[in-house]
Amino acid sequence: MSARRSELSRRGFLTGSLLVAAGTVLTTACSTDPTGGSSSGAGTTLNVWYHAYGEAGTQQAVLRYATAFTKANPDIAVKVTWVPGDYAGKLNATLLTDAAPDVFEIGDFSESLARRGQIAALDDVYGAARSDFNATALDSVTVDGKLHGVKMIDDVMMLYYRKSALAKAGITPPTSYDGLVAAAKALSTGKSKGLFVGNDGIGDSPILAVWSNGGDLVTPDGKVAFGSPRALEALTGLKRLHDDKSLLLGFTTDWWDPAAFTQGVVPMQWCGLWAMPAVSTALGDDFGVLPWPAYRAGGTSAVRVGGWTSCVNAKGRNVAAAKKFVQWLWVQQSDLQKDFAEGYGFHVPPRTSVAATARKLSAGPAKETTALAAKYGKHNPGTWDTAVSSAFSAAAAKIAGGQGDPAALLADAVKKAQSEIDKQLGR
Template identity: 75%
Template sequence: MRAYGPQLSRRGFLGGSLLFVAGAAVGCTTSPTGGGSADAKATLNVWFHAYGEAGTQQAVTRYATAFTKANPDIAVKVTWVPGDYTSKLNATLLTDGAPDVFEIGDFSEALARRGQIAPLDEVYGSAKADFNQGDLDLVTVDGRLYGVKTLDDVMMLYYRKSVLAKAGIAPPATFDDLVSTARALTTGDTKGLFLGNDGVGDSPIVAVWSNGGELVTDGKAVFDSPQAVAAVTGLKRLHDDRSLLLGFTTDWWDPAAFVQNVVPMQWGGLWSMPAVKAALGDDFGVLPWPAFRPGGTPALRVGGWTSCVNAKGRNVAAAKRFVQWLWVEQTELQKDWAESYGFHIPPRKSVAATADKLSGGAAKETVRIAARYGRGNLGTWDTAVSTPFIAAATKIVGGQGDAARLLADAAAQAQTALDKQRS
């Protein structure tokens, strides 16, 4: 899951903080700063964004209770941050009130290069080999590990088996198939496909990947390549056919449009699968974004959240201990976090192997296609880099300019941001 717009919007708008000392709640505040206890040598302020899945806030406070019981010299204040988490975090990191431990969406190399987050190599210890290699690669900057992935979120295409079968249509295997299927399933009252309220969502990213293109390579913005131009231009066909649902009451991150029979195909996340299954039973399947051309490679997005330690905080050693205890040592809690509040894939291979709720049906298929076709945004893909690309893609699908020129201009803007990351 990502740390900008659509990803955050799927989360709920809950608020509040709880301070736990030796397993008991001793204070409550809505302030995201400070706190302490005479009974502890250190008080950690740990930030989470406001997850929308029911039970998540209670889970993290329960984890804090267990930690302080095991480590009575360290108090933990859980701060549950509603709204635009990323903007609030970035602003707070510039102040003395910055949290000791915080989660981020798509990992940012810039935080490591600025010395804002601490290297966590020793936190992994011998468990390092048990983590998914892609998750390790994500948080590696100049050979050091700067975060611990807490969950892997898979974003893929849901489709209604019965609707496609009734129309005599096989699940789309290429982008041409997706276009024709969306068109065929569009009627006077129903659109064939929901990618997001803006008609864009993740589609430009996965479309480029599915045509053999890249977004950033070796610190260079390369989404103005011929492969990228062709893929993003191809998305315009879906808009020209008027087969996309636009402006629904919730965005792509919520399965409402799919489970309420508003659309027979929707881009969505693994986290929504319990709700989809509850509504539709087994009448749904999952697919990666189809290959742009026959013989090409499908793609889907694997995001998620990463726990980091504030290198400039007052309690770095205690903060590292919290991250190590929860996200490295406590495999049962990691399993609980991954499969009890929506579905997510645990970053540790041994934990993922024991996640019973991911071991069958569409959930198992999601895990399989994620392992085969999953791609994650690089640590350089922050808002300043991604925004010009998405803006250009939005104009292209809307027929508002030449695709090659728009993407070249966007790549130049993104390159300026990339250069600043390393300056």
């Protein structure tokens, strides 16, 4: 599940810490303090943080993994800390204290953690398995040529469409942006709308627009790239969907939930692979998946790949043991990696050999989605923090809504975003 979606939708669960030592859960300490827990007789105790996954069984799964690790490494106890609510906020605050976790997961990867020396380089953890991780998983955690995390799961975001609805309207699944605009307009009848990309009518569409016209958001050396002529062209093109009034706005749940699609409110929706079990249950085989289509000739289709990454606290007291845990779980244990990806939700294992053996990804739309990710997958750059993305999104929303001069709006966003990135990079 993507980091953005988790911030919007996670519910329940008290913050708690469960200590695993010698392969046994010894104590439970639930409180509002995510740093709770206790020590054990092991020589080293690792504090491992997870955000509160909404999928049933995930918390029990990570405890089983910790138990298996301590059986193999009885000198290392593992305290699993389950953190609900504003995980990113709690994590960032705790990383500034002595109570910082030894191992923790993050959603969209942030280069600033590496540049501040907060997370350790993990090239040695990968070893020979490095070549088995997909290119997107490696590229997304690379800072100055070094790998600063191990991707746990890939969350693929793509376009769902209702086969019967398009067939009834005589519409071929769109393979170009012109086709998408035309389909959304044709499928909008009365109060029904043809496409759902988010309650604000924006969602991921500005990012996808830039990518689909051969543009980029930020260059590897930290230069803002979304101010290019191609980016401006594609962002301006989003106005067509708004002018046609083809977009569903203000639904009861946002784009990350498939309810608008499964309930027949829209025949096309931007959503994620995690929603496929619910979509399949509701619609059977009456749905297909597509990438966001190329804006024009010379562009490329795009799907967004998010997910979660395991990192090691470089300033912690147990760096060697923490690396051992991450290596054992996310590099060496292919069965557990597959279990985590398809046992409690629906995700793609970042290791190609593991993904190839994942039964739920072996056929139908799930297999198609995996292929789309391999061919068209793009991830947000590591400098794409809240300040940078907010400057871009605000300008894109005004451009799509016809509020002001597009070139001037985008130029101002570039200036703001570049200032924020320069701060991140210390220049």
